[in-house]
Amino acid sequence: MLEQTLAIVKPDAVRKKYAGSILARYEKEGFRVRALKMRLLSKTEAEGFYAVHRERPFFGSLVNFMVGGPVVLVVLEKDNAILAHRKLMGATDPAKADKDTLRALYGESIESNAVHGSDSPETARFEIPYFFSTTEIIG
Ligand code: CMP
Numbered sequence: 001m002l003e004q005t006l007a008i009v010k011p012d013a014v015r016k017k018y019a020g021s022i023l024a025r026y027e028k029e030g031f032r033v034r035a036l037k038m039r040l041l042s043k044t045e046a047e048g049f050y051a052v053h054r055e056r057p058f059f060g061s062l063v064n065f066m067v068g069g070p071v072v073l074v075v076l077e078k079d080n081a082i083l084a085h086r087k088l089m090g091a092t093d094p095a096k097a098d099k100d101t102l103r104a105l106y107g108e109s110i111e112s113n114a115v116h117g118s119d120s121p122e123t124a125r126f127e128i129p130y131f132f133s134t135t136e137i138i139g
Pocket of ligand 1: 053058062092110111112113115116117
């Protein structure tokens with residue numbers, strides 16, 4: 001089933017100039033880029049985006065990390081895009097991610113793990129409109 005998922009190239013990967021390589025990999029793996037923008041998130045935006053994690057001990061640090069530099073926000077489309085993107089990202093902790101996954105290639109720690117992806121259709125339905133209006137999603 002054709003699906004859309006939200007991908008975020010996180011501040012660590014943008015800072016290290018990996019954004020282009022990550023976008024190229026998405027195209028190579030057959031994802032269509034339906035929307036794309038670079039943003040510096042506000043603290044309120046990052047807190048709202050990760051609200052599901054607000055009780056976790058790493059929440060404050062995660063929010064500070066996500067507002068520490070620009071992110072690249074992407075809507076990707078493909079058959080079973082959510083699962084396909086999760087597989088392409090690899091495990092949350094880059095040290096545990098399979099070889100050649102984005103987090104193994106570009107992540108440096110469980111927090112600075114290069115990319116985010118929606119983890120379910122329900123999450124994608126929250127995350128995509130969190131950053132994109134319908135007119136910003138093309139095709
Ligand atoms: P992400 O897929 O964006 O979803 C939540 C983020 O929280 C996750 O990637 C990591 O960047 C971060 N995270 C998850 N677990 C931990 C942890 N134990 N310590 C620090 N950060 C974490």
